[in-house]
Amino acid sequence: MSAPSRASIALACGACIAFTAPAAAERLVTTLSVSRVQVASNFIGTDVILFGSVERDAQTVARHGGYDIVVTVTGPRETVTTFRKARVFGIWVNADSRAFIKTPSYLAVLANRQINDIADINTLRRTQTGLARTLLPQEISGDIADSTRDDPFRQAFLRLKIARGLYREAQNGTTFLTPALFRAAIPIPDNVPTGIYEVEIKLFADGALLSRATTAFEVVKVGFEQFVASAARDHGLAYGLATTMMALLTGWFASVVFRKD
Amino acid sequence: MQIYLPIAELPVNVLLILFMGLAVGFVSGMFGIGGGFLMTPLLIFIGISPAVAVASVASHVAASSFSGALSYWRRRAVDPALAAMLLAGGLIGTTAGVWLFTLLRALGQLDLTIGLSYLILLTIVGGMMIVESVRAIIRAREGKPAEIRRPGSHIWIHKLPLKLRFKQSKIYVSVIPICIIGFIIGFIGAIMGIGGGFLLVPALIYLIRVPTGVVIGTSMVLTLVTMAYATVIHAATNHLVDAVLALILMIGGVIGAQFGARTGQRFSGEQLRLLLGVLVLMVGLRFAYDLVVQPADLYTIRATEEQP
Structure with missing residues (x-):
């Protein structure tokens, strides 16, 4: 095992219990059921369970609308080429392609309700919340930039990733057990790549981002x-x-x- | 019973792979060929990436041709000098083939090249085999004697220089066409994941006039060495050989080959060639279907560069 990957495991384990900056009014305390998912020959997929609690202190104002949680899990990054076939001399060949640079190999967005209802579109965009608002930079004639949301290559990329179970967005992926205690099941399908999976937990209330916390786990063969x-x-x-x-x-x-x- | 393939990076059913090994082994034992031209497409059709399929089948073909080559060697049905000359071209061809394989993979056109190569090669060879064997069967039905190729009937190949006497095969022929045939077999074998026995055997019989007694044994020696070599350099350059997949395939393959060989003895040579021709043509047409019919999804994605 090389030195950088050993360092990243230490990072992953160290980050299993994470706290947010103390300056925020609400603080997130989270923990994962496992810090490493082992892929053996009989691996058929599993769920990594995230437990979290919203910690309040004396100064915290009451939130009438309740809390909203969006958990974003990002797998190791890879460059993926999306090919489009066209008919050339009667046969279907890969005629056109776009390279998506350093995109997440795995991406799960798990919210407790419809993401569009959690905050307004600008807040969601700014915080990159939701599959549709995740940056997917493409290489287009030398330049690297994110395309428009309705770009056919981008849509095809998302569609194929979702079909393989590697990208998902679930509006019932996170559940509140009590008003301050939540649980999310992160589905790990059998075809996931190995590496570090970063978990970002965002806490919203009344349409505003209050706090965020990060943790991570590792998928190893x-x-x-x-x-x-x-x-x-x-x-x-x-x-x-x-x-x-x-x-x-x-x-x-x-x-x-x-x-x- | 699922097992996770470490290089292909997907779970497969062990029994399905084992059954495919048995079925292809049966066919290969029946016709005395390696069976790569059937195994590689089958793996592609069950969802294994063409690159991993080609690289892994090479070792499967090495296993089945080694068990075949051993039994032909014991019966002294191998011409070592002829095999050595074929290998001289074959190893260079394999090296060139793996180099082109790596290049095409980087360009994103490997899958298309594999598909097109299968389509062109298999439909032509399959078509020719069917025509030739049907003619032979009709001749036999009409009671005419089989067409005898007299040893004296020379074609231009026999006028080439650098002639060498091959004692075992009892032929006196230039080494140039032999090396070229070896090169072509090694080259397409490395790209398509086939041993090339179904091409090599007719080429040696019709072009070089190698007697049928030694042709299959000699062809198996070439297949064995080029495929073993292809496995090593595919593993060293592209890291695409899935040893777990290969092991399941070869276990099924060598067992299936024994039953195939017994079944094969019940058919005449012409009937076997007709059956093989139909099989080869069908695989070719399956690739044609994939290339010509509009795919359900025009888009495909493939990781081109993994982050460490």
Whole structure:
């Protein structure tokens, strides 16, 4: 394991219990059910549970409308190319493409009610709350900029990510157990990439952002999968030789077992 | 029974993969071929990315051709000199093939190239096999003797220089076409994830006039070495070989091959070629269908650069 990834694990574990700046009137205290999700050969997906509480002090004013919580989980970033097929000489080929630079490989927005009802559109935009308002910078002829919301490539990208279960927006993803205690289930499907997943919790009341807190967890491959994946990546030549030896042994074994003469 | 494939990065049903290995192994044992041209498309159709499919099938083909090559070697049905000459071209071809594979992947046109290559190669070869075997079957029905290719019937290939005598095959032929054939097989094998036996065997019989007794054994030696080599360099350069996937495939493959070989003995050579031709053509047409029919979704996404 390389030094930076070890450092990031320490970061992830250290951030499991997070506090917000003390200056805010309301403070968020959150914790995750696990700090690392282990992907083994029988991994079929799981839920990471976030528990949180809204801490108030003596000066805190009463919020008549109650609190709203939006949890945003961002997976490791990757550059993804979206291809569009067009018919060229009778066959369908990837004719046009857009590269989305350093976009989240996983993105879940879990709110306690309709996000559009939580705050006005400008607040939501400014705080990048909701899938539709997440920045997805594209590389367009050398420049890197976010496109318009109705850009077909952007829409296709979001649609395909949602179809794979990697992007989601749930208006009932967070539930309040008491007026100040909340719980969110972060769904981790079986096809998630490994790495650090950042969790940002935003507290709204009466349409205004009051406080935010961050925490993180890590998705790792463990056991045999981890061994195979890291061997393939870090020791490609030895891995290739070992795979070839395995193939030759299997072939030889078969010829011995099924030998007729 | 689900298992997570570490390189393909998706869960698959072990029994499904094992069954595919058995089925392709059966076909490969029946026709005496590696079966890569069937296995790679099947993996692509169940959702494994073409790049991982091509790289992983190489090791599967190495396993099945090794067990075949061993039994032909024991029966002395291999021409070592001819195999060495084919390999000289084959290894260079494989290196070039993996290089082009890496380049096309970077350009985002690898999947299209794999699809088009399958379409073109398989429909042409499948069509030719069907025509040739149907003619042979009709000739046999009409009671005419099979067309005998006399050893003396030379074509331009036999006028090339650098001739060498291959004792086992009892042929005296230039090494140039042999190296070129080896190169082409190695090249397309690395890009398409096929051993190339279904191309190599007819090429050696019709172009080089290698006797049928040694042709399959010799072809298996070339397939074995080029596919083993392709596995190593695909793993070293593109890191795309899924050993778990390959292992399940090869276990199914070598078992299926035994049953296939027994079934194959019940058919005549012409019937086998007709069946193989139909199979090859069908796989080719399946790729044609994917390329010609408008896809349900015009958009696809693929991670092109992962952040560490």
